Amino acid sequence: MAEIKTLAATVRSGTGKGAARSVRREGNIPGVIYGGGEAPTPITLNYREINKLIYAGHFLTTIFELDIDGKKERAIPRDYQLDVVRDTPMHVDFLRLKAGSRIKVAVPVHFLNQDVAPGIKRGGTVNIVLHAVDMLVPADNIPEAITIDLSTLDFNDTVHIKSIELAPNCTPVDKSNFTIVTIAPPPGGAAEAKRAPGKLCSAQAAESRHMLSS
Incomplete structure (x- = not known):
């Protein structure tokens, strides 16, 4: 079974590009957690932690227990966006994991x-x-x-x-x-x-014999 890691997050009130830019200016990463029969929840994540996790590898197959303002949600990353120039994280989508689902x-x-x-x-x-x-x-x-x-x-x-x-x-x-x-x-x-090492093929052997007799 894949390792389960803990990740802290907070609920963010605003949505849309303006709110996302505001989160990034504060040194954080906007994200969303969706699925499991519940409404999508916009969240804020720590930039350094997300950047480290993404570049450590296997990010999209790692299960996280998100601590969202004290509420625990088990989830898996489904997608993330990187800055096209700097390759830094811009946004992360998480899918809620419910017992019994595939x-x-x-x-x-x-x-x-x-x-x-x-x-x-x-x-x-x-x-x-x-x-x-x-x-x-x-x-x-x-x-x-x-x-x-x-x-x-x-x-x-x-x-x-x-x-x-x-x-x-x-x-x-x-x-x-x-x-x-x-x-x-x-x-x-x-x-x-x-072919055994050092063993000559028939053509090579014939050539060698000719050189020795000349």
Whole structure:
């Protein structure tokens, strides 16, 4: 299950561009929390905290317990806006999480043991098709990642989504058996990689014999 983090917020009275600019002038970030059968609530967030969380990674798959003026709301970020020039946070949208509900999230894919994979040892490369998978998951049990062990993969081996054991009640949005990762052989092909080091091919051997006899 994804880690739950605590984040303080306050309700802001104004809405619209003017109110949002006022919040930013005070060194904070405007946001909104919506969903769960309740009306959207405009909120104010600490700029430094939000900036740190966004650039730490996995922000959109992190569950937060928002402390909004003493009222606790469990939520997940659904979107955020950055300044087009400075890449600083401008606005954050949160979705309320209610027990029993399911939401769509992009779950990151983590790859293990690629350094010991037979195909990698023989000169192949890991061809990552998807770094994240869109999934429908329980709102109160969002997986941190999909983990794939590459330790047994050789040239042209492929891992499809249906060969992976997923967390309970978590299903991909795409119902096909799509590819996540493959092991590609080196540019010379599998035959080149299998050739024993220092062993000459027949043409090279013939040329060497000719040079020695001349």
